[in-house]
Amino acid sequence: MRALRVIVVGGGIGGMAAAIALHRRGHDVQVWERAAAVGEVGSGLTLWPNGLRALDAIGVGAQVRSRAMADTEGGIRDRSGRWLTRTDTEKFADRYGPVVAVHRADLFDILRTALGENRLRLGVTVTGVDIEDRWRTGEPGGESHRGEHSKGGHASPAVGVLHSGGVETADLVVGADGLRSVVRTAVCPRARPPRYAGYTAWRMITEPLPGLRQGGQIWGSGEIFGIVPLADHRVYMFGAVNAAEGERAPDGEFAEVRRRFGAWPDPVPRLLGAVSPDSVMRHDIYQLPDLPTFVRGRVALLGDAAHAMTPNMGQGANLALEDAVTLAALLDNGEIDDALRRYDALRRPRTRALAHQSRRIGTVAQWSWTPAVRARDTALRLMPGWAMPRAFARALDWTPPA
DSSP states (O other), X not given: OOOOEEEEEOOSHHHHHHHHHHHHTTOEEEEEESSSSOOOSSOEEEEOHHHHHHHHHTTOHHHHHHTSEESOBEEEEETTSOEEEEEOHHHHHHHHOOOEEEXXXXXXXXXXXXXXXXXXXXXXXXXXXEOSSOEEEOSTTSOEEESSOXXXXXXXXXXXXXXXXXXXXXXXXXXXXXXXXXXXXXHOTTOOOOEEEEEEEEEEEBSOOTTOOBOEEEEOXXXXXXXXXXXXXXXXXXXXXXXXXXXXXXXXXXXXHHHHHTTSSTTHHHHHTTBOGGGOEEEXXXXXXXXXXXXXXXXXXXXXXXXXXXXXXXXXXXXXXXXXXXXXXXXXXXXHHHHHHHHHHHHHHHHHHHHHHHHHHHHHHTOOSHHHHHHHHHHHHHSOTTHHHHHTHHHHOOOOOO
């Protein structure tokens, strides 16, 4: 396939990874990001074996591992602190591959360096995508026209991208612009909007606390708390509670976190004592109803723009990385229209199944009716050690397309 001019809308993890993967294959790629800067300073990320394989495929896996935390203990405890299930990380790694935790800011730094500054445009707001076949473009980087072919016979159908500075065209547009995707409205004009999952979440990172390697989650009644040690002795934490959509704490979110979780089992109180109050972020949790397609014309969706899901399997960013690598590989092996059809056929069933599984796990984790909570905790306590990893096998057993 000839080199394509590609515009990636959205500078998140999936968008940056897609741009790197496409650039490595010789395409002329730009990432357009609405924000003035990329990256997240206040949260961590678990990279599962499938996500690490995707990072290996774009040449940054070793760098990510060098800045990540591996081999931490994990599992699920009940509200009293008693272990319900524990993960044998050594056996897990032998079967599926390693799991690591990384600061999102570190991952963004690695991706941005790999992409190169000249391929990232910040402060660009995309307002629409014109998929209709009335644009034509010549060779990558060449002049584009509306409603006519460029001279020399090299023109091909293109996509018009409307943005804060005007209109530009590309051979391919990748919509990686997240939950409230503008590009998605062009691909699926009748798509249902994201649906509130019924709970809200706080994310935060501690100051350095040497010696803590034990992570995992504590499940209560309509509340959960997660602990993820990072490589620099800091700890990423998250809490989730059933709440009305849009609800916010009148005296600040850190005060609400302390009220909710300050008396939870050790080490939660100690960890909260090492958090800067103004660093706590709160986000309501949403899930995207299934889309009828991830592609239309020369436009493809990936990541949350295509399949935003609840965070209960920790797979959102990992699947976005899979999307990015898969799209680039398929474009390497066929004509663009055929490659996009194959991308949709591969990615939509897989991400749909995992999004549904994540939603079910979230429903159970957020149960608040006391008899149901007791039954859930008993079932987890009686579950054999191999059962929990096996439940994640469908997500983890993925390798990049050849």
